[in-house]
Amino acid sequence: MPRPSPDDIVAFLAVMQTGSTRAAADVLGLSQPTVSRRIDALEHALGLTLFERSPRGFDPTSVARKLSGEAAQVKRALEMFDSTATQIRKSVTSKVIRVTSTVEVFERILSPLLSRYGETAPEVVFETVLTNQPLDLVAGEADIAFRHGNKGDEAELTYHHLGDVSWALYANQNKLTDLPTPMDPGELSGKECVLFEHSVGPQIVRAWAEGLFAQSKIVLRCDTLQGVLSAVRNGVGFAPLPCSVAAGFPELIKCLEPDNGVAVPFWLVYPTKGNQQYLVDFVDMAYKEATAVMNALEAEAGSQS
Amino acid sequence: MPRPSPDDIVAFLAVMQTGSTRAAADVLGLSQPTVSRRIDALEHALGLTLFERSPRGFDPTSVARKLSGEAAQVKRALEMFDSTATQIRKSVTSKVIRVTSTVEVFERILSPLLSRYGETAPEVVFETVLTNQPLDLVAGEADIAFRHGNKGDEAELTYHHLGDVSWALYANQNKLTDLPTPMDPGELSGKECVLFEHSVGPQIVRAWAEGLFAQSKIVLRCDTLQGVLSAVRNGVGFAPLPCSVAAGFPELIKCLEPDNGVAVPFWLVYPTKGNQQYLVDFVDMAYKEATAVMNALEAEAGSQS
């Protein structure tokens, strides 16, 4: 199974948008036979039929329509690369700290830190990359990461343990009636549930949820944790949430806990060496602050159960 | 200025992670000279020096480190494409509505809708793509979009006007003292400010903010609106926010409004034809609900100024 080439994917997208290999060729600055061959190669590589050939052009199949979103992401990522490259070409560099975390961590931990740190080191500019996916710190994608899950074993990275995040199954007790707590996993059969898409949430939680929801009715697949939270609060169905997050909303009730409790470790991660002093200072401050916040949050969440 | 080829970028990332063209070649399944040539091509295309060549390997420059994040996004997008392709290869299809909006819109408008719609059409599964970037509905990246900004003129898309979103400059009045309201734009000189990164927020708002902050001190560049909100609430500095969002937080005070007021139109968008009945039903319901919510939100925000 050969892997699809990136060029094939941008060709795919162009054909998708123009409707014919001829028009796509003009857009891409290639010849029509080349584009046609690219599509052939992609279909062969994927083992899927993407277009119905006709003398009127290439008609996208439903498979192609489903893939077009991902293809567009590829194109966007390529444009983003270009864009920041030109941005670099005419920019002066200063002291920048690029920090990555989830949105939730930024709201609860990082955001209060920034203004305080700014007072001690006013010349530093922060950049955020708020995503659920782990970035490669060794490659310099970010300077500091707040990361959920198991500790990696890279020698180049230093991990500081900030605490553990426990997850459980929640629902809105006002909108969904007859909620026995704790409920039996079997009772979830046929119930409305919300699942994660892609890499939202730690792997262990996703696995737990998928097992739990095997007989349930998936109403919504959500690509951000905020989306899941919002849906559960509005009574869309059941979904796993971090206890510390759910504790902030009294209408949410803990229905079910993982057998032995799922406590996902939470880390502050940064490259072991080669760091500027201002970064070391920030790591120091962030570590102290974050552990304090984590203790408070987990204590609060624990007292509710 | 020739554009960098996608293959060059994945080669760049591999060299970045392995530290040499030789090792990268093994990872990529290519030969060492090829990888070396790819890097040359990329550097030439970008007009930037990415590596210091030495007999110990390729040493990334600071420019390369800044670009590695974007390069990784490209690789992730490619993997995502692969992943959903294999997922499609062994999946059954059902009635799916893929909806895209910002996180804020999902929380306020969409999320309450889902549970209600689920009662009338229980067989439908929803999927969310919660992003700030506009997806291509014609290409099928999503079925329905909530979109901020100017109406497009594509014949294939139907736009329903849901209302207008007004933006203004906000700050935390408890943490930042001496806030004259309304303040003079000149008073922003040297003050701490928060900017958007990439395509967060409508273009017109970004342009307004960048002009306003020309003399200010940029403390933070944020890649999500939630991040900006969270930072402003914690007193990091000034930033533009939608009035309807800021109205929910009493500690935020409106410091400055755009000259003639920036009211960004807000649309419900969907492909004009070829839609299933269950989608038409949902669009209908969503339109009614959304206009009602929008009216309420803007009225509330307006009464506060």
Add this chain to the structure above:
DNA sequence: GGCATGTTATTCAATCCTGAAGAACGTTCA
């Protein structure tokens, strides 16, 4: 110093890919 080991840079023939031209095909319109 001398040698082994790792790297990048160079060379050149074989290969793959590209694009121009034209064939084949279905659609549309008179």
Add this chain to the structure above:
DNA sequence: TGAACGTTCTTCAGGATTGAATAACATGCC
């Protein structure tokens, strides 16, 4: 029906890209 049009597919020569082999170079170890 027949001709014009737009599309995809086929062919083939020219050109670009690739990789094996090799040179050139720095480093570390004995």
